[in-house]
Amino acid sequence: MGGAAIRVLPSRAARAVNLLRTVQYTHPPSCPCHSNPNHHHATPSAASTVSRFADRASSLTGSGRRGYATPRDPAQQKEYAFEMAASSIRFGPGVTREVGMDLRNMxxxxxxxxxxxxVDRLEAMRQVREALDGQGVEYRVYAGVRIEPKDYSIKEAIEWARPYAPDAFLAVGGGSVIDTAKLMNLYTCYPDADFMDFVNAPLGKGRPVDRKLKPLIAVPTTAGTGSETTGTAIFDLASRRAKTGVAHRNLKPTLGICDPLNTRTMPAAVRASSGLDVLCHSLESWTAIPFNERTPRPTNPILRPAYQGANPISDIFSLNALRQTVKYLPRSVRDPDDMEAQTEMLLASTLAGVGFGNAGVHLCHGMSYPISGQNPGYRHAGYEVDSPIIPHGVSVAVSAPAVFRFTGPSNPDRHLAAAEAFGVDISNVKRESAGDVLADALTKFLADLGDQPAGLKQLGFSREHIDELVEGTIPQARVLMLAPGLAKELxxxxxxLRRLFEDALEH
Amino acid sequence: MGGAAIRVLPSRAARAVNLLRTVQYTHPPSCPCHSNPNHHHATPSAASTVSRFADRASSLTGSGRRGYATPRDPAQQKEYAFEMAASSIRFGPGVTREVGMDLRNMxxxxxxxxxxxxVDRLEAMRQVREALDGQGVEYRVYAGVRIEPKDYSIKEAIEWARPYAPDAFLAVGGGSVIDTAKLMNLYTCYPDADFMDFVNAPLGKGRPVDRKLKPLIAVPTTAGTGSETTGTAIFDLASRRAKTGVAHRNLKPTLGICDPLNTRTMPAAVRASSGLDVLCHSLESWTAIPFNERTPRPTNPILRPAYQGANPISDIFSLNALRQTVKYLPRSVRDPDDMEAQTEMLLASTLAGVGFGNAGVHLCHGMSYPISGQNPGYRHAGYEVDSPIIPHGVSVAVSAPAVFRFTGPSNPDRHLAAAEAFGVDISNVKRESAGDVLADALTKFLADLGDQPAGLKQLGFSREHIDELVEGTIPQARVLMLAPGLAKELxxxxxxLRRLFEDALEH
Structure with missing residues (x-):
């Protein structure tokens, strides 16, 4: 979103141009903020589960009805509000079959x-076809989604959808499918838009989604991305060799249909790596900077990013998702017939989706994109593919111990609470050790899960790769801005980041 | 909703007619369920935070891809899915002023x-007018909402709105205002509907809301109803001397704008009683029967009631709201300048709204309607009104100790967890005592809060009123069906119910 625009590589002329374009959205000439005396200048406060509103609240107590601070440059002002928006969710074994009635009801x-x-050959799609046929709903199937989508694979999908002019979308698959469907919906509703218009700044122009899109129903077949609840769509921008995406809450699906029968088809390796994605969604959103530390304050609510920092509602989702993942992921990976564990993991994935969809992720995700993209040749066991692959969940989790060791001092209480979720007795842990304790808990969890690389070295990376990994991380401004403790100076x-990647070489 | 139709007073012919009409919605002649082999017959399971999916999950483990149980009469089948739908929420001190931009963005x-x-004379409305004027949004103000609305006051409001033909609604006030606005929106979008069409069965026809309504933004000025997040609108049906309403998730606002500056205007007595409403929303939704114990299973997802029973997502909201209310309500009542407490209470109210909006309430609310409606003459201190009044929150809380003593055996673990939220050390409490322990904690909480009646006697009720109170409760089928332990036989x-009211005379 626009907020990310302040972080730009000065050496790259192209980015500067994009930045200028972005500024048109974040700082319109007639800035509505200056006509808004009700915008408070909040006193900064450390994130704390105890007094999360206290500082702001006390700054208001003394003020009369109109005793508000003088507005300042909004780019300097911190945020004062948070939003919670999530797709409606239906959850139950067999609910896939209701989708025909839903579309007819609409x-x-x-x-x-x-x-x-x-997925087109799996039971989930068979159920979907039967449900649509049974209700006499006209549909066409686009089965060409690429896993880990590229900008060109998405453009192909959009070109396919435009002439069909659907009045609704139905995504059946993992995160790649749901994300592709979101973008098919977006660019079908904005037929004249340039593809880069909505792409996150600084790579794209970060234009907000200000039209109502067509209904999109998402039926996840993995317990991982939580994409059925979020307004985020991620892809590779091939020309820049960078992961980026589009993120706006108006992009979120209308309804997520979470059917634990659909995730039974995941191979064990996919269950593990998508579960690790859930783990990092919950840990990163739980430890992200608080919403009221984010700058700039948006001048119009439509510019408030979905990745807004931790807030009292996202916290509830993130911490619950973390606890559930720690409890059920190992069982789910170990036993493909443990339907309770798989059901709980699908729920955890959705809860974490609501959490990070309204708070954001930070370093594990920001660092994961170059890790996956610059893969020196690692092929993860259990993935039946012809080319090297570091699955998304593996690439986020591999740096997690290093990341939370680094972020620990920013908010020891939250890191201790997270360590406690892993079963650590924190009663005698010093606050200074919070990051280390959580890092150790994560290392042990990954080792016990099995088949996980114990650091970047086991993926084939070494010290000489680090500079390029760092340069691949820097453009992930939208998530890096939420990383506690990360310097603003380039x-x-x-x-x-260099030290973080070094620490992540081995754990 | 339709599910309530099975509970009807056989002695009343009019209700039977309504029941038959309702059945048209719940059991259409071509029942889609019979063509749906994916509807499982779930094994009943006690609600439990530990194995909430276990029984169903294990019943699936052995089944092959298509090894589903034979469909039965859906009226006999238990629910197998739950839905979570909530309005988007924006929360922060001063956010009221963003509403002009929101409407313009739309x-x-x-x-x-x-x-x-x-409220029309309060700062909240001044802010709203300024925000709309500042953005050049055309609007008209209907300031005629009646507190504790009646069917006729709502009909007047609808008649006012129809000729204006607005393309959006903006509600600024407490639950009465937001609920009235929901119904103005509903009946403006269904100009030919009879008023009773959408009213909950068995009093009305319980027709589902199957059209997309106009956008509705709700700005609560009390921390109580949570109506900004729910699809429920409650009113008095004057001719029947009964509280009823309309409930469907498509009725929920598009956006709730929760601004702690707007709740500063509540007098202490209003803060207390609306906070007690939050307390009961969270306790009742937390202890409601689990979603998968509800019958009948809906034959179409649009018939799945918003009040669907406790489920894993509503549980998260309800328990968090309960803990926050116990912590902050006493502070909020004691000190009008404690902005932290008031901010947290507004958040608790919203969280509880999401909780009960997706799970439902039961006995405290069901019994409260005749308590308020059959008021023998009690005038609650601190309410500046000319006539007797038992505020809604007072009428729900007064029976709470009796209610949870009654429901305790249905799920001791949940009642113990609730007692723990009140600070009770439950480590040595026997499960058989769970209801009593929670009842005692509630009694103490109400006494400490101050100015609360210690039972129905202090409201002027005595034993001879009980039969009428019971008869006034029986029609609240929609909530009574969620009461654990309540018999289905009339x-x-x-x-x-008679014993419950007796127990509630004094606590």
Whole structure:
């Protein structure tokens, strides 16, 4: 979103141009903030589960009805509000079959069903076809979604959808499918938009989604991305060799249909890596900077990013998702017939989706994109693919011990609470050790889960790769801005990232 | 909703007619369930935070891809899914002022602003007017909402709105205002509907809301109803001397704007009673029967009631709201300048709204309607009104100790967890005593809060009122169906309610 625009590599002319374009959205000439005396200048406060509103609240107590601070430059002002928006969720074994009735209830005439070639052959898609046929809903299936989508694979999908002109979308698959469907919906509703218009700044222009999109129903077949609840769509921008995406809460699906029968088809390795994605979604959103530390304050609510920092509602989702993942992921990976564990993992994935969808992720995700993209040749066991692959969940979890060791001092209480969720007795742990204790708990959890690399070295990375990994991380401004303790000054940030990657070589 | 139709007083012919009409919605001639082999017959399971999916999950483990149980009569089948739907929420001190930009972002042309005569003079409405004027949004203000609305006051409001033909609604006030605005929106979008069409069965026809309504933004000025997040609107049906309402998730506001600056205007007595409403929302939704014990299973997802029973997502909201209310309500009542406590209470109210909006309430609310409606003459201190009044929150809380003593055996673990939220050391409490322990904790909490009646006697009720109170409770089928331990057989239910009211005379 626009907020990310302040973080830009000065050496790259192209980015500067993009930045200027972005500024048009975040700082319109007639800034509505200056006509808004009700915008408070909040006193900064450390995130704390105890007095999360206290500082702001006390700054208000003394003020009369109109005793508000003078507005300042909004780019300097901190945020004072948070939003919680999530797709409606339906959850239950067998609910996939209700989707035909849902689309008929919506009065929909032409549905674009989006899936990938593998899921297209699975029971989930068979159920979907039967449900649509049974209700006489007209649809066409686009089964060409690429796993880990690229900008060009998404453009192909959009070109496919435009002439069909569907009045609803139905995504059946993992995060790649749901994200692709979101973008098919977006660019079908904005037929004249340039593809980069909505892409996150600084790589794209970060234009907000200000139209109502078509209904999108998402049926996840993995317990991982939580994409069925979020307004985020991630892809590789091939020309820049960078992961980026589009993020706006108006992009979120209308309804997520979470059917534990659909996740039974995941191979064990996929269950493990998608579960690790859930783990990091919950840990990162729980430890992200608090919403009221984020700058700039948006001048219009439509500019408030979905990745807004930790807040009292996202906290509830994130911490619950963390506890559930710690409890059920090992069982789910160990036993493909443990339906209780798989059901709870699907729920955890959705809860974590609401959590990070309204708070954001930070370093594990920011660092994961170059890790996956610059893969020196690692092929993760259990993935039946022809080329090297570091699955998304593996690439986020591999740096997690290093990341939370680094972020620990920013908010020891939260890191201790997270360590407690892993079963650590924190009664005698010093607050200074909070990051280390959580890092150790994570290392042990990953080792016990099995088949996980114990650091970047086991993926084939070594010290000489680190500079490129750092440069690949820097553009992830949208998530890095939420990383507690990360410097705003570029050279300092680069040093910190370098040390983080070094620490992540082995754990 | 339709599910309530099975509970009807056989002695009343009119209700039977309504029941038959309702059945048209719940059991259409071509029942889609019979063509749906994926509907499982779930094994009943006690609600439990530990193995909430276990029984169902294990019943699936052995089944092959298509090894589903034979469909039965859906009226006999238990629910197998739950839904979570909530309005988007924006929360922060001063956010009221963003509403003009929100409406402009939506492209809205004519806004119907709904409020009551008191709130119309408060700062909240001044902020709203300034925000709309500042953005050049055309609007008209309907300030005629009646507190504790009646069917006729709502009909008047609808008649006012129809000729104006707004393309959005903006409610500024407490639950009465927000609920009235929901119904203005509903009946403006269904101009040919009879008023009773959408009213909850068995009093009304319980027709589901199957059209998309106009956007509704709700700005609560009390920390109580949580109506900004729910699809429920409650009113008095004057001709029947009964509280009823309309409930469907499509009725929920588009956005709730929760601004702690707006709740500063509540007098202490209003803060207390609306906070007690939050307390009971959270306790009742936390202890409601689990979703998978509810019958009948809906034959179409649009018939799945918003009040669906406790489920894993509502539980998270309800328990968090309970803990926050116990912590902050006493502070909020004691000190009008404790902005932290008031901010947390507004958040608790919203969290509880999401909780009960997706799970439901039961006995405290079901019994409260005749308590308020059959008021023998009690005038609650601190309410500046000309006539006797038992505020809604007082009428729900007064029976709470009796209610949870009664429901305790249905799920001792949940009642113990609730008692723990009140600070009770439950380590040595026997499960058989769970209800008593929670009842005692509630009694103490109410006494410490101050100015609360210690039972129905202090409201002027005595034993001779009980039969009428019971008869006034029986029609609250929609909430009574969620009461754990309440008999389905009418005479037994009547006896249980009689004993509950007796127990509630004094605590």
């Amino acid at each position: 009065g929909v005439k032409r549905v674009c069903v989006v899936t990938d070639p593998t 050279e300092q940030e680069r040093d910190q | 492209g809205v042309k004519r806004v119907c602003v709904v409020t009551d005569p008191t 005479e037994q239910e009547r006896d249980q």
